Amino acid sequence: MRPFDYHRATAPDDAARAAASGGTFIAGGTNLVDLMKLEVMAPERLVDITRLDMRGIEETGDGGLRIGALVSNTDLANDARVRRDWPVLSRALLSGATQQLRNKATTGGNLLQRTRCLYFYDRAMPCNKREPGSGCGAMEGFNRILAVLGTSDHCIATHPSDMAVAMMALGAEVEIARAGGNTERLPLDDLYLLPGDTPERETVLAPGDLITAVILPAPVAGRQSYRKVRDRASYAFALVSVAAVVAVEDGKVARADLAFGGLAPKPWRDKDVEAALLGQPPSEALFDKAADILLAKAQGHGANDFKIPLARRVLSAVLTELTEGAAA
Amino acid sequence: MQTSLTINGETRQLDLDPRTSLLDALRHHLGLTGSKKGCDHGQCGACTVLINGRRVNACLSLLCMHEGDEVVPIEGLGQPGALSPMQQAFVEKDGYQCGYCTPGQICSATAMLEEIAQGWPSHVTADLEARPELTTEEISERMSGNLCRCSAYPNIVDAIRKAAGETA
Numbered sequence: 001m002r003p004f005d006y007h008r009a010t011a012p013d014d015a016a017r018a019a020a021s022g023g024t025f026i027a028g029g030t031n032l033v034d035l036m037k038l039e040v041m042a043p044e045r046l047v048d049i050t051r052l053d054m055r056g057i058e059e060t061g062d063g064g065l066r067i068g069a070l071v072s073n074t075d076l077a078n079d080a081r082v083r084r085d086w087p088v089l090s091r092a093l094l095s096g097a098t099q100q101l102r103n104k105a106t107t108g109g110n111l112l113q114r115t116r117c118l119y120f121y122d123r124a125m126p127c128n129k130r131e132p133g134s135g136c137g138a139m140e141g142f143n144r145i146l147a148v149l150g151t152s153d154h155c156i157a158t159h160p161s162d163m164a165v166a167m168m169a170l171g172a173e174v175e176i177a178r179a180g181g182n183t184e185r186l187p188l189d190d191l192y193l194l195p196g197d198t199p200e201r202e203t204v205l206a207p208g209d210l211i212t213a214v215i216l217p218a219p220v221a222g223r224q225s226y227r228k229v230r231d232r233a234s235y236a237f238a239l240v241s242v243a244a245v246v247a248v249e250d251g252k253v254a255r256a257d258l259a260f261g262g263l264a265p266k267p268w269r270d271k272d273v274e275a276a277l278l279g280q281p282p283s284e285a286l287f288d289k290a291a292d293i294l295l296a297k298a299q300g301h302g303a304n305d306f307k308i309p310l311a312r313r314v315l316s317a318v319l320t321e322l323t324e325g326a327a328a
Numbered sequence: 329m330q331t332s333l334t335i336n337g338e339t340r341q342l343d344l345d346p347r348t349s350l351l352d353a354l355r356h357h358l359g360l361t362g363s364k365k366g367c368d369h370g371q372c373g374a375c376t377v378l379i380n381g382r383r384v385n386a387c388l389s390l391l392c393m394h395e396g397d398e399v400v401p402i403e404g405l406g407q408p409g410a411l412s413p414m415q416q417a418f419v420e421k422d423g424y425q426c427g428y429c430t431p432g433q434i435c436s437a438t439a440m441l442e443e444i445a446q447g448w449p450s451h452v453t454a455d456l457e458a459r460p461e462l463t464t465e466e467i468s469e470r471m472s473g474n475l476c477r478c479s480a481y482p483n484i485v486d487a488i489r490k491a492a493g494e495t496a
Contacts, residue, residue: 006329006346006392026393033349033388034369046346048393074382078448083456094451098473099443100436101370103382104389234451234472 002042009049012177012210020179020208023047027070028104030097031113040121040130041114054108054212057081063218066175069108069211073097073163076107086216088224088243092166095228098235108211111164111174111191112203115157115265116237118142128154129199144303145237148311149295150264155199156301159266160237164188166226168259168267169243173215179208185215192266202265222247222255223322227314229262238262240311246322253277253286253323260294263311270294282323287316329392335360336404342391350394351375351386354401362402362431366475373474376432377401383439385473402431405438414438414491423487425478436474437488443470462492 007023009015019025024043026032027050035041054068057079065086067076076082077093097105119125119137126135138146138156146156172188191203205211222245230236241261247254256277260268273294280286291312298308329346332339335358342353351368354360354377366374368387375386378400386401406412411419414434424430444460452469453460460466467485476484 001347004346006390008393008395026390029390029393030370030385030388033390037368046390050393074448080457083449087456090449090456091451094449094453098373099440099450099470100373100376100383100385100473101388104384234469 001036002039004036004043005045007045007047008051009047010051012052012212013181015047015049015052015210016177016179016181016208018045018047019210023208025049025210027106028072028109030101030105031109035114035121038121038123040123049210060215065216067107067214067216069106069213071107073102073105073107073110074099076163077102085219086166086170086224088169088226088245089163089166089216091224091226092162092228092241092243095226095238095241096162107163107214110161111167111188111211111214112205113160114202116160117146117157120157129157129195129202132198132200139301142303143301145239145262146301146304147264148298148300148304148307149260149268150194150266151299152195152197152199154197155195155265156304157195157199157265158237158262159192159264161267162226162228162238162241162261164267165238165241165259165261166243167214167216168269169245169257171217171257173217174211175213175215176205177210177212179206179210183212188214188267189269195265199265220245220247220255220257222257225318225322227318227321229310229314240307240314242311242314242318244318244322246319248282248323251281252279253282254279256290256319258315260311260315263298263307277319282319284316284320287319288312290319291315331392331395333391333394333396334398336400344391346390346392348391349387350377350379350389350391350399353391354386354399360401360403363435364428364431366429366432371475372429372432373436374429374432376435376474378404378435378439381439381442383436400435402435405434412438414441414487417487417491418484421483421487421490423480423484424476425480429474429476429478433471433474433476433484436471437484437491440467440470440488441492462489 007018023045054070125137147158228241238261245257364374366372370385370388
């Protein structure tokens with residue numbers, strides 16, 4: 001590990017100052033410390049934000065929740081309100097990592113975790129994300145776990161989070177304390193950038209910008225599910241995952257909020273897929289049509305080709321589960 | 329870099345490079361070699377200790393970030409002649425072969441029983457709002473952060489059940 005300066009932030013503006021000039025925030029550290037050991041990341045200064053007051057989960061005026069950025073994955077998954085009203089979020093969190101890691105990992109850090117692409121982790125290999133311009137070893141290499149949607153000629157990395165996929169389906173917003181002093185709220189979808197020709201830029205955050213909270217809108221009517229397909233039953237990243245909030249009224253799909261993990265460089269939401277389902281009676285043919293739209297531009301790279309038919313089947317299974325027996 | 333924290337109930341002061349992991353601090357600087365370094369990347373769980381009562385991977389924890397925290401590694405759970413119920417159960421049920429993963433398994437399992445007592449759900453819990461039960465499926469899922477390359481898993485599960493007061 002490369003040497004670094006350590007700064008324990010005492011207040012948000014102190015954290016922003018310390019990070020704006022070459023500092024990197026650290027909270028749970030479950031991903032960052034690992035990447036520092038491998039020297040994939042080598043921050044000059046670590047700004048420890050764990051002493052800031054961002055551990056609360058509060059109800060918002062309109063029936064939603066404001067989740068502090070330092071709330072651990074464990075505490076969020078266990079929150080009685082989340083288990084009751086946003087179960088897809090509890091389910092997504094519980095499907096990720098291990099209890100030891102969930103105890104340390106935070107809400108903000110989970111959103112900002114880096115890809116688990118093997119070529120990003122291996123410094124002997126080319127990687128445009130780690131070393132811009134060096135090429136992509138994954139494109140024609142071991143890409144079983146990598147993306148089929150939203151990729152570019154420079155990068156096919158996937159975003160590894162389960163939590164973020166559920167938050168995307170729930171229409172969450174991210175609260176950001178900008179380094180300049182303003183506080184902003186962005187739809188989670190707008191936090192992330194697609195790789196394009198700058199895969200090293202993963203979010204719209206500038207140096208010193210700090211995620212302070214995630215805001216969930218009020219719960220909506222419908223059934224929720226998080227289905228994750230992976231190479232082993234526990235402690236593995238998603239090959240394909242689907243977070244869904246689905247309602248059926250008068251025999252027709254009245255809500256279909258869907259987000260996908262394991263398919264793209266960011267938690268993936270496609271409003272055209274949802275629009276195709278709305279107002280239609282649920283059927284296998286309809287679910288197939290939704291999958292056609294989702295996967296119209298999907299591109300495999302050999303070892304990950306299987307994700308395209310797998311995503312179709314997982315989507316269909318989730319929609320079947322959530323519409324079966326629903327009030328006609 | 330000065331760090332002051334509580335280890336097994338005793339306040340300890342350490343002056344170490346900020347790169348030092350909690351695991352290396354325990355093993356190399358405090359002589360507490362019960363916690364083991366397996367992968368050093370949070371994948372195997374051999375380094376599992378309790379921090380403020382919760383199980384975490386000590387290898388992914390920087391010592392300097394734990395100012396004021398209470399750390400309990402395996403040495404704090406019990407000692408020869410005064411084993412904790414979980415340690416005793418691992419001995420009685422032969423919950424190990426080579427023993428390298430055992431301290432992490434025991435720290436992890438000790439915390440896990442407390443988590444179940446507090447009603448924390450897991451990935452395999454059918455009803456998120458019901459009290460979880462200590463089934464084999466639940467134990468396997470909840471212990472998935474602790475690998476045993478000798479594959480002593482059946483006896484580890486038996487030991488955990490015994491410590492929980494069930495007949496295995």
